[in-house]
Amino acid sequence: xxxxxxxxxxxxxxxxxxxxxxxxxxxxxxxxxxxxxxxxxxxxxxxxxxxxxxxxxxxxxxxxxxxxxxxxxxxxxxxxxxxxxxxxxxxxxxxxxxxxxxxxxxxxxxxxxxxxxxxxxxxxxxxxxxxxxxxxxxxxxxxxxxxxxxxxxxxxxxxxxxxxxxxxxxxxxxxxxxxxxxxxxxxxxxxxxxxxxxxxxxxxxxxxxxxxxxxxxxxxxxxxxxxxxxxxxxxxxxxxxxxxxxxxxxxxxxxxxxxxxxxxxxxxxxxxxxxxxxxxxxxxxxxxxxxxxxxxxxxxxxxxxxxxxxxxxxxxxxxxxxxxxxxxxxxxxxxxxxxxxxxxxxxxxxxxxxxxxxxxxxxxxxxxxxxxxxxxx
Amino acid sequence: xxxxxxxxxxxxxxxxxxxxxxxxxxxxxxxxxxxxxxxxxxxxxxxxxxxxxxxxxxxxxxxxxxxxxxxxxxxxxxxxxxxxxxxxxxxxxxxxxxxxxxxxxxxxxxxxxxxxxxxxxxxxxxxxxxxxxxxxxxxxxxxxxxxxxxxxxxxxxxxxxxxxxxxxxxxxxxxxxxxxxxxxxxxxxxxxxxxxxxxxxxxxxxxxxxxxxxxxxxxxxxxxxxxxxxxxxxxxxxxxxxxxxxxxxxxxxxxxxxxxxxxxxxxxxxxxxxxxxxxxxxxxxxxxxxxxxxxxxxxxxxxxxxxxxxxxxxxxxxxxxxxxxxxxxxxxxxxxxxxxxxxxxxxxxxxxxxxxxxxxxxxxxxxxxxxxxxxxx
Numbered sequence: 001x002x003x004x005x006x007x008x009x010x011x012x013x014x015x016x017x018x019x020x021x022x023x024x025x026x027x028x029x030x031x032x033x034x035x036x037x038x039x040x041x042x043x044x045x046x047x048x049x050x051x052x053x054x055x056x057x058x059x060x061x062x063x064x065x066x067x068x069x070x071x072x073x074x075x076x077x078x079x080x081x082x083x084x085x086x087x088x089x090x091x092x093x094x095x096x097x098x099x100x101x102x103x104x105x106x107x108x109x110x111x112x113x114x115x116x117x118x119x120x121x122x123x124x125x126x127x128x129x130x131x132x133x134x135x136x137x138x139x140x141x142x143x144x145x146x147x148x149x150x151x152x153x154x155x156x157x158x159x160x161x162x163x164x165x166x167x168x169x170x171x172x173x174x175x176x177x178x179x180x181x182x183x184x185x186x187x188x189x190x191x192x193x194x195x196x197x198x199x200x201x202x203x204x205x206x207x208x209x210x211x212x213x214x215x216x217x218x219x220x221x222x223x224x225x226x227x228x229x230x231x232x233x234x235x236x237x238x239x240x241x242x243x244x245x246x247x248x249x250x251x252x253x254x255x256x257x258x259x260x261x262x263x264x265x266x267x268x269x270x271x272x273x274x275x276x277x278x279x280x281x282x283x284x285x286x287x288x289x290x291x292x293x294x295x296x297x298x299x300x301x302x303x304x305x306x307x308x309x310x311x312x313x314x315x316x317x318x319x320x321x322x323x324x325x326x327x328x329x330x331x332x333x334x335x336x337x338x339x340x341x342x343x344x345x346x347x348x349x350x351x352x353x354x355x356x357x358x359x360x361x362x363x364x365x366x367x368x369x370x371x372x373x374x375x376x377x
Numbered sequence: 378x379x380x381x382x383x384x385x386x387x388x389x390x391x392x393x394x395x396x397x398x399x400x401x402x403x404x405x406x407x408x409x410x411x412x413x414x415x416x417x418x419x420x421x422x423x424x425x426x427x428x429x430x431x432x433x434x435x436x437x438x439x440x441x442x443x444x445x446x447x448x449x450x451x452x453x454x455x456x457x458x459x460x461x462x463x464x465x466x467x468x469x470x471x472x473x474x475x476x477x478x479x480x481x482x483x484x485x486x487x488x489x490x491x492x493x494x495x496x497x498x499x500x501x502x503x504x505x506x507x508x509x510x511x512x513x514x515x516x517x518x519x520x521x522x523x524x525x526x527x528x529x530x531x532x533x534x535x536x537x538x539x540x541x542x543x544x545x546x547x548x549x550x551x552x553x554x555x556x557x558x559x560x561x562x563x564x565x566x567x568x569x570x571x572x573x574x575x576x577x578x579x580x581x582x583x584x585x586x587x588x589x590x591x592x593x594x595x596x597x598x599x600x601x602x603x604x605x606x607x608x609x610x611x612x613x614x615x616x617x618x619x620x621x622x623x624x625x626x627x628x629x630x631x632x633x634x635x636x637x638x639x640x641x642x643x644x645x646x647x648x649x650x651x652x653x654x655x656x657x658x659x660x661x662x663x664x665x666x667x668x669x670x671x672x673x674x675x676x677x678x679x680x681x682x683x684x685x686x687x688x689x690x691x692x693x694x695x696x697x698x699x700x701x702x703x704x705x706x707x708x709x710x711x712x713x714x715x716x717x718x719x720x721x722x723x724x725x726x727x728x729x730x731x732x733x734x735x736x737x738x739x740x741x742x743x744x745x746x747x748x749x750x751x752x753x754x
Contacts, residue, residue: 004390005390013584209593212593
């Protein structure tokens with residue numbers, strides 16, 4: 001019963017919740033900066049809804065739409081300068097994990113002078129621009145976390161800024177912005193969310209609160225799984241209908257609430273190399289490794305895996321492996337040299353060193369990569 | 378999927394969590410006011426632990442230990458004056474619902490000039506003394522809610538101040554302070570917590586998040602139920618051991634997180650009269666009415682009740698009724714005049730008017746009271 005729980009973000013969920021609650025924006029000041037990627041927020045209607053809400057409330061705004069996938073530290077500094085130059089009072093982050101995570105770093109850097117080499121040291125003052133988050137994918141859960149994950153070219157991996165001041169003040173969770181999201185992106189992000197919930201249950205920081213949220217999150221993934229399997233088979237995005245989108249959005253938000261408490265574990269630590277060096281999508285990278293790590297956990301803590309399988313409505317890990325395989329398809333080509341390099345990086349990562357109930361050895365990490373990518377031992 | 382979720386309190390749970398996290402107090406200033414009842418916080422060790430933590434951090438403090446059960450508006454004003462006179466920076470509320478709820482009103486009134494007639498109008502500025510909550514009973518969940526419930530002699534009932542600024546900044550949840558709590562108090566408060574979770578699921582403001590927390594809370598009640606039944610039969614408080622206390626503390630905190638989202642429903646609306654006019658303990662009052670209200674709900678929304686029964690691990694409402702009856706024993710004597718008066722008050726209460734998925738009519742409220750108190754129709 002030893003745990004800490006904290007998730008201060010105010011969540012508004014539901015169709016058209018942004019415009020219906022436009023008065024919320026008013027409490028943060030008279031000028032906003034929208035932070036988003038190049039185009040998707042314009043296409044999916046989210047940017048339009050935010051602007052409608054801001055205009056309804058007579059709030060001025062500027063747009064920073066230069067966030068790339070897997071945003072860099074440089075991007076965060078550039079956005080922070082833009083925020084300062086435009087004297088904005090708050091940030092509205094619109095998009096998937098990349099714009100939300102970049103926006104959090106911008107919110108911090110706009111108010112505090114922090115050198116790049118100190119950015120991940122965990123020592124920050126209280127000052128930050130308030131953040132309002134509008135997720136348009138169902139994966140990261142960044143709308144309800146204190147994490148900003150940036151690509152760190154110095155360390156050749158992704159690195160997290162984790163600070164309570166980075167929790168968005170408000171999250172608007174509306175699945176309608178996902179309606180045009182391609183099948184592959186939908187699946188990759190959904191698998192990321194699933195990985196958050198499963199890893200949350202495998203974290204030493206898990207608690208009865210995070211576990212309750214994780215199991216609920218997993219149940220929403222399971223509810224959406226048949227439609228995702230059909231869609232990946234046929235390539236027909238229309239199979240991912242409004243109900244599926246809503247289920248996935250809730251799955252991802254609940255999973256975000258989980259990792260806000262627990263952090264991630266071996267799966268994310270290993271997955272980051274796949275993304276950094278092999279350009280494998282983040283959620284997909286986790287999905288390729290998730291069942292492998294569960295198999296390692298099962299050896300010493302079978303009841304933990306049984307609890308996760310129960311939430312999945314499954315009795316065998318092989319069923320789960322089959323589901324992930326169906327969703328993710330053919331795996332990428334990895335060399336043994338890749339594996340050795342990635343394993344060494346992973347075992348040094350805090351998510352393995354400090355956060356796993358079952359801490360894999362370097363040999364086990366090696367074996368998980370080999371297994372996941374069908375390499376001979 | 379239309380809902381709002383917000384629970385910003387930072388929760389520390391676990392044995393000795395106050396002293397282990399004494400640095401948390403430091404962030405709120407150099408002088409505190411402890412708000413508590415006459416004696417229990419001194420006996421159960423909670424006041425001692427808070428003082429130890431404050432002294433470790435060099436924080437000065439004053440003690441206001443005059444909060445009575447079912448605290449009055451006058452008590453809240455008196456404590457606020459005491460806080461102002463002593464120029465404290467924050468409040469540490471220690472005890473059951475009464476000290477915590479009174480402390481919240483004091484925190485508000487110490488910073489804002491509000492006349493008694495405006496105290497419940499919902500219009501407050503942002504200023505409030507920060508509140509740290511230390512529950513010593515497992516019932517109210519006030520440590521994680523935005524409610525301050527005071528006895529309102531003008532309206533002859535209990536009335537809530539509900540404001541986001543009243544969420545405690547921090548809650549320290551340590552079941553060890555409950556170790557000496559008498560069997561009857563333990564059961565009454567536990568039944569209050571159960572009522573919060575069940576009513577949360579019956580509220581129009583329920584959501585997937587609050588339902589997940591409610592079901593988990595109910596499961597903890599069920600886990601503790603056999604020991605409570607044994608203790609009530611034998612009167613042996615030692616049957617309520619550390620594990621039972623922990624389970625009940627978690628049950629109550631989760632249930633608090635639920636009503637922070639959902640509010641309460643017909644059960645609380647009806648129960649307040651039993652407490653105000655008949656001096657029946659608050660939790661007991663809810664427990665006497667809970668199964669009756671579930672029976673009313675079952676008529677039009679059987680699946681809702683089935684979901685609650687599933688969380689209880691039961692298949693029939695009669696099983697639940699039998700459990701409550703075993704825990705609560707012989708009922709008090711009520712007259713038909715009482716029933717008529719209480720029913721009229723209940724149907725006018727916001728918890729019935731605005732918050733029930735199944736809104737009972739005055740006749741149904743009448744019938745529930747009659748049934749609960751074995752009165753002939």
